[in-house]
Amino acid sequence: MADTHLHSASFVRTEMLPEQTPPLTEGGAIKWLRENLFSTWYNTLMTVVSLYVVYWILSHVTGWLFFGVWDAGSLSECREIRNERYGEGTSVACWAVLTDRWDQLMFGFYPPEYYWRPVLALVFFLVAVAPVLFDGLPRKMLYMTASAPFVCYWLLWGGTIWGPIAVAAGFALPFLAARYLGEILGKLGATIAAFALPILYWLLLAGPIAGALGDAMPIGITYIRSGDFGGFMLAFIIGITGILLSLPLGVILALGRQSDLFIINKFSVIFIEVIRGVPLIVWLFTASLLLNYFLPPGTNFDLMLRVIIMVTLFAAAYIAEVVRGGLAALPRGQYEGADSLGLDYWQSMRLIILPQALKISIPGIVNTFIGLFKDTTLVVFIGLLDPIGLSNAIRATTDWNGVYWELFIFIGLCFFVCCYSMSKYSQWLERKLRTDHR
């Protein structure tokens, strides 16, 4: 009935009309402008003021940035070229300082004929770290990851190949102890042996073994002292080593702080609060001025190693606080569930608690890493030649006396790229690991 009625009524349309374009003010760029820039009078005012600010900055900076001089050997030469090209008194950047001192900014005083070594070490590190960062890659690559610390160390510092190999061999001892000593000493004895054997081996055996092997088969590359390291290479070495070492230490400290064991808890709290309460620069001065007091008379070890230790301890205390937040944020039921499954402390931490707690703490952990990487610039105050230290050194030469902005912009840009990509990676990881249903 209704059907026939619909068809017989001549005023009812049977087909759709084509959509009409919206009014000019309700679509496209005009609508966007109206909504986002000129919705109210104060919005309009802010837009105008911001546009003026942008215009002012661009008008002052663009020419200086893009018409800079790239080929000169000194600042005075740079100024001559500028006067020739653009006339007297024009203000343009002198990027030539970067091309002229590129090697120094990147490698410090590392011998130029060995520049391939840090480059190769960086490539090796990037390849080795890829399977950890992105789980789509073949798992076989993890063997490379395990070998990376030793390979990179050997490439950077050089010397005999047996040193790193002898140290790496120590890491095999816990597995051997667990497998073969378990039957003889029992589970507990094997655990203690797994901790004690490598330490004894490194303290007593590793040196002589490496020495003996080195005498028998002298394979090695030229040794380079860490005093020659500098520039972004130094920043990367300190930053990456600090990041890699501080994460496990921070997790252990966080577990200590959440622990029910009174002494371990109090010791972790004191350690974390003392480290966090004092600025990094004071710790660095402590490392350079005081460490010799605390070690047996006559010990003297590398300044760079001291810095790495201090930076690691410092970042570990911050990571401990971040991870503690993650541990505290887990619902109580997770801990109780792990207990009711009969898991012991380490099993429940490893299998149930930490994976979830670390996932929650990813943004905080990565922020700490970014902070650590930025803080590597502070080593300039104890005499290491990081990029800022080198920029001071470059400015102190007669050739480049008076170059400020070009160096600052370049260094700032490099740090920005590194830190920004770290924070983008952490956001990606957070999205990937998100398990709640949205």
Add this chain to the structure above:
Amino acid sequence: MATMTDPPREAFRLSQLIYDTRYRSMTIQVVAFILIMSALFWLANNTVQNLAALGKDFNFSFLTNRAGYDINQRLIEYSNDSTHGRAALVGILNTLLVAFVGCILATIFGVTAGVLRLSSNWIVARLMSIYVEGFRNIPTLLWILIVFAIMTEATPAPRDFRGDEPAATMVLFDTVAITNRGVYTPAPVFGEGSMALIAVFIASIVGIIFFRRYAKARQEATGEILPVFWGSLGLLVVPSVIFYFILGRPITLDYPELAGFNFAGGTHMRNSFIALTLALALYTGAFIAENVRGGILAISKGQTEAAFSLGIPPGRTMQLVILPQALRVIIPPLISQYLNLTKNSSLAIAVGYMDVRSTLGGITINQTGRELEGMLLLGVFYLITSLIISGAMNVYNKSVKLKER
């Protein structure tokens, strides 16, 4: 008759210390305690041996010796005849000054940027994103050096202000001179009767507090809302202005003026101080902006809608519903940013500002050779400052914690 009997008591075996969970934690703690104590003893023993080998002792008497160096920025009286202890105090006050001014500026920058980043205005939001990302991803030290370089390289020298057609002029109605030697601003001169004026000012602040209490009590009793903002503003300004003229303008301003090749009079703020404070404030402000943004976003839209449906006007919604909840999220990270700023003020070394690290932890250590004592005092100062600030944060957290039962 069946009786419950205790299970047979086993004799204590030594292996229970390890395999029995009742005793194992004790064992672990004792072992950890012994290890930690022996490590500490090892460090202390080494220190004693090293000090003995160097012929040094451990005492703090150097603090009462003559310092013999000058400090160009100071809040209290100090000359090179003063003691090292006094030099340390000057440094501590300088650190606290940077921290105080820096925290205020950082809060202003951070709140402004955080709110504007949420603005519906596209270009303003983008500009604020650039500010926040730029400062968060580039080291503080670099920013301090950049601001310092701007202050010293891109500003005119005092002699540019001389002559009939000077190359540079003073800003803000000829009262503030920005030069490459620092910023010269007018300084207040307290004449006769200024104490009375200050007393009036303090009295009006007390008056405001009482007025607010009265207004709140009245609103709760009757529902009538008094104009608290305008009342407070009036109380703050009117009595002070009236008394200022009655007392015959006791407080005047001393303007900086060119004298020879430099400015004289007024307050001289050194470039090192300005660069350090400004750079730290901008840097910390970027982090605070993120906290503020997060705090505002954390309040669900339902809160605003509920407040509107109760008939609360927008301004009061913000004041009574949104802000109290957002502040609970914002303030804890805000205070830890203050803490970071205070600790970062030790970067003063980069621009030669005489903070506590430069006096006590720098020149004093170099002159007396007392690294151990100097660094210890320095560390203790920073530690106490941190503990006070984080203690304040804990008190605040307790007071605003959601009362769950």
